[in-house]
Amino acid sequence: MRRVAAIPACVVASVALAALLPALLAAPLQAQSLLSTSGLGVPTPPLDARARALGGVPTGLFGFALSLGNPADAAGILYRGGMASLQPFSRTDEIGGERATTSGARFPLLRVLYPAGRFVASLGYGGFLDQSWAVTTSGTERFGNDSASVTDVVRSAGGISQLQLGTSYYVSSHLALGAAVGLYTGNTVRQVTRTFPDSASANFLGFSSRTQWGFHGPLASVGARADIAGVLRLAGAATWSGTLRADSSAGGASPRAYKLPLQAELGASAILAPKLTLSAGGSWAGWSRTEFGATGAGNCGPLGSCLAAPVFSRDTWAVGAGMEYGGTHAGIRTFPFRAGFHYAQLPFYGSGDVLPSEKSLSLGAGMRVGGSEDSPGAQLDAAIERGSRTGGPSTGPLSESFWRLTFSLAVFGR
Amino acid sequence: MINIRLRGVLVVAAAVLAAACGRESPTAVGGGLLPGGAVRTFEVILDASQFLRADTTVSGFVRASTTVFEIVAQSFGGSVTAHTLARFVQPGTSITVLDSTGTSRTDTLPHFFAGTVVLQVDTLAVNGTSPVLLRLFRTAEPWDGYSASWTMRVDSGSTHLAWATAGGTVGPMVDTATWTPGADSVVFHVDSATIAAWADTTDAGRGALVAAATAGSRLRFLSIGYNVQAHSSIRKDTVVTQSPGVVGATFIYTPDIPPPPPGTLQIGGVPAWRSFLTFAPDLETRTLACPASLGVSCTFSLQRATVNYAGLLLQPAPAGAWAPEDSVRPSAWISDTSRLVPLSRAPLGIQIGVSSPAYPATLFQGTPTATAMTVPVTSFVAALAGDTARVGAAAGATRTLGILNVPEPGLFGVATFYGRAAGALAPRLRLVVTIASEAQLP
Incomplete structure (x- = not known):
């Protein structure tokens, strides 16, 4: 294994700090989909840019992979370091013949690693469920003999992330094991505001209400990775999750508790040619065990009905596959290219809704500097996805198309 | 060499990461994904018995020498x-x-x-x-x-x-x-x-x-x-x-300006008259019914609602020989009653609101008109309801409002309106309030 060119530890520490700072500041993750208005949101797998480019294959990739899905995947990394992913997106929603485009960005994955012999300890912070969305509506309210235009904004900001402390063990060149424990954490603020844009009602005070929850729940994960004959890699992991508690932390938020699903992730890669690899994988989550209370439970305000629609959940599959070309070399730099396809079912839907799902095509590229394929000195990856989602009421379903970029930067030192 | 390049990459990456921390703009579609009617704004008009605890009128403010006008009259109104x-x-x-x-x-x-x-x-x-x-x-x-x-x-x-x-x-x-x-x-x-x-x-x-x-x-x-x-x-x-x-x-x-007839209040004049309205102590906790036009049977209290607008509706009364000679612009002020001094000496606090445009003097001539004067008191009522975060605590420092004509002295005559004992002509409080369903997790 080739030694990486020297990178000072202070640089690595800086990257690690930069990577974790957004998590420490609890910056809200941004909405990927209006479908996150339903249930607990939209799953946001903690995948890096390379996995995204390969169709969202969560584990079992040859070489360097830092997605959080399988704690065994970090085995073989020789140098301490950190990585961060950034995911800007642009989305166009179409429902009921109306279209609107919005954009945002999120941090799907942040991770630091510390190898010690055959062990690699890691601390990761990644996405789980995104609950950020905002909808604005305009209308007219009549009061007495007057009427006024009103603009309402219902905004949800936040989500649930997972903080994992894990270790992987490099058993042999054919086998690696891993385990992790962690917490689901995060918070969600839901704010309803009404303003009166008419000049005639310019002296009207606006309306605003705010509810907030803090989330916490345990998780534990085990995983394994096997290499067969140097041309095939198989990997799998299972994640157990306890009860997610949503505690009221502001306003009239009523506390809730949810059973979270057992999750399984599988992936495989095969070397088709010296520089050509095929990867495929998927994940399953038993969301059907997650039950939602009767709508209207708790503090619903004077109107007597809560701003929460009835929600149902289902077990979901997400599958994907992709090809990676080892690319060209320039000195110690390598430039791989990737393409993939991804399909995922989304777990939450309303009564009579079209069952929500997402699919996308992806392209990606990377730049590896120094080190080896399994343990680079630094790696910058990028993926671009063009996809669509459907869901929402069957009488007027929501159709989304999106562009999603993912950038991952990993830097390692001695 | 690698270090220098990587440092550059890190700087760029850090800038990109920092720039990514923005809020998503709300989208104009998708309202159908949420339950409708979650926010409702409506009007409620309270009778004096529901919001007014006391009222009175006091004279003695400012002198003729400080006015910006002069008056000449001969037996006007017979007196x-x-x-x-x-x-x-x-x-x-x-x-x-x-x-x-x-x-x-x-x-x-x-x-x-x-x-x-x-x-x-x-x-x-x-x-x-x-x-x-x-x-x-x-x-x-x-x-x-x-x-x-x-x-x-x-x-x-x-x-x-x-x-x-x-x-x-x-x-x-x-x-x-x-x-x-x-x-x-x-x-x-x-x-x-x-x-x-x-x-x-x-x-x-x-x-x-x-x-x-x-x-x-x-x-x-x-x-x-x-x-x-x-x-x-x-x-x-x-x-x-x-x-x-x-x-x-x-x-x-x-002669001197006489006190208002029983059941009425007045503002204006020289020396100026001011009227004081003390709001009921249970105004913000009183249970109020939603109007039938809302289509929902519900109750609320101002503490549990957002006061978007509040206006005092004051019904003009004929002022006879002392009818105002110019337009009337009633204004509401916080009256500092905390010092336990007579109202005639109680300092005014912040101005809560002023009528705009001014009301014509003809409202106070002859028989009572159907037009009521409106004095906006939104921040005062909102503060009483607990919304001091937006309107400031000073707006609700006391429950007594001083009503005066501005500028003071701006009128030789007085603008008379009916007080709380005047039955259907008594002051009313027009409220525009918003109530909403709480946003809850499913």
């Missing part, structure tokens, strides 16, 4: 008579003229041979529709422009001197003039003897008094001007005009 008093600046003892050679020279011996007193009429006031005969007199007794009243020429501190003739002791009449409806000024001519008398600063009784001779008249003036004309001793055919200005002006009137 109100007012005279205007003024004292003028002494004309200059020299004038500047051009001599026959065109050279500018100072003439220290000018001869003031004529002058005018000009009353600028407030054309926006209710001055009547008939001509008014006015008379200009010299005053014959010393008088104090700050404290003079109908009966007292000096009424300040320990000095209390009555007029020999109530309404102002006058000397020779200087001139008469007639105001015709629509005219914006009235001009009196002043002779040289009067100019000399008004220039004699050793005479404490110097001054002018303007009175109306037409019964049932009332005129409001914005200013009094004094102009004098002088011949030059250097060049006899040259006439120089000076405008010496006014030392002080005031008006005196009879």
Whole structure:
């Protein structure tokens, strides 16, 4: 294994700090989909840019992979370091013949690693469920003999992330094991505001209400990775999750508790040619065990009905596959290219809704500097996805198309 | 080399990461994904019994000498008579003229041979529709422009001197003039003897008094001007005009403004009247029913709702002879009752709201009109309801509002409106409130 060119530890520490700072500041993750208005949101797998480019294959990739899905995947990394992913997106929603485009960005994955012999300890912070969305509506309210235009904004900001402390063990060149424990954490603020844009009602005070929850729940994960004959890699992991508690932390938020699903992730890669690899994988989550209370439970305000629609959940599959070309070399730099396809079912839907799902095509590229394929000195990856989602009421379903970029930067030192 | 490049990449990456921390803009579609009718705004009108605990009216604020207008009246409404008093600046003892050679020279011996007193009429006031005969007199007794009243020429501190003739002791009449409806000024001519008398600063009784001779008249003036004309001793055919200005002006009137009739309140007048409304202590906790127009059977309290707007609806009442002569602009102020002093001495706090536009004086003439005055008190009611984060705690410092006409003093007459004991005509509180469903997790 080739030694990486020297990178000072202070640089690595800086990257690690930069990577974790957004998590420490609890910056809200941004909405990927209006479908996150339903249930607990939209799953946001903690995948890096390379996995995204390969169709969202969560584990079992040859070489360097830092997605959080399988704690065994970090085995073989020789140098301490950190990585961060950034995911800007642009989305166009179409429902009921109306279209609107919005954009945002999120941090799907942040991770630091510390190898010690055959062990690699890691601390990761990644996405789980995104609950950020905002909808604005305009209308007219009549009061007495007057009427006024009103603009309402219902905004949800936040989500649930997972903080994992894990270790992987490099058993042999054919086998690696891993385990992790962690917490689901995060918070969600839901704010309803009404303003009166008419000049005639310019002296009207606006309306605003705010509810907030803090989330916490345990998780534990085990995983394994096997290499067969140097041309095939198989990997799998299972994640157990306890009860997610949503505690009221502001306003009239009523506390809730949810059973979270057992999750399984599988992936495989095969070397088709010296520089050509095929990867495929998927994940399953038993969301059907997650039950939602009767709508209207708790503090619903004077109107007597809560701003929460009835929600149902289902077990979901997400599958994907992709090809990676080892690319060209320039000195110690390598430039791989990737393409993939991804399909995922989304777990939450309303009564009579079209069952929500997402699919996308992806392209990606990377730049590896120094080190080896399994343990680079630094790696910058990028993926671009063009996809669509459907869901929402069957009488007027929501159709989304999106562009999603993912950038991952990993830097390692001695 | 790698270090340098990586440092650059890290800097760029850090900048990108920092730039990514923005909020997503709300999308204009997707409202259908949420339950409808989650936010409702509606109107509620509370009767006096529901929001008003007490009301009263107090007089004694400001004097006639501080007004920006003057009044002349003769038996207006059958009872109100007012005279205007003024004292003028002494004309200059020299004038500047051009001599026959065109050279500018100072003439220290000018001869003031004529002058005018000009009353600028407030054309926006209710001055009547008939001509008014006015008379200009010299005053014959010393008088104090700050404290003079109908009966007292000096009424300040320990000095209390009555007029020999109530309404102002006058000397020779200087001139008469007639105001015709629509005219914006009235001009009196002043002779040289009067100019000399008004220039004699050793005479404490110097001054002018303007009175109306037409019964049932009332005129409001914005200013009094004094102009004098002088011949030059250097060049006899040259006439120089000076405008010496006014030392002080005031008006005196009879009778005093009476307290409002039972069941009514009033604002305006000189000295000014203020009305005080004390809101009920349970206003914000009182359970109120949603209007039927909402289509939902519900109740709420102001503490559990957002007050978007609150306005006091005050029903004008006829004020008779004291009906306001100009438009009325009621304003609501926090009244600091915490110092346990009488309302007449309670300082005003912040201004809560002012009616806009002003209400015409005709609302207070004749029979009660259907139009109620609205005084916005949104921040006050919102603060009582607990929304001090947006409107500030000062807006709800007390439960008593002072209602006054602004500017104060801005009216000679008073604007009268019905109080809490007036049944259907009593003050009402118009509220526009918003209630909403709580956003909860499923």
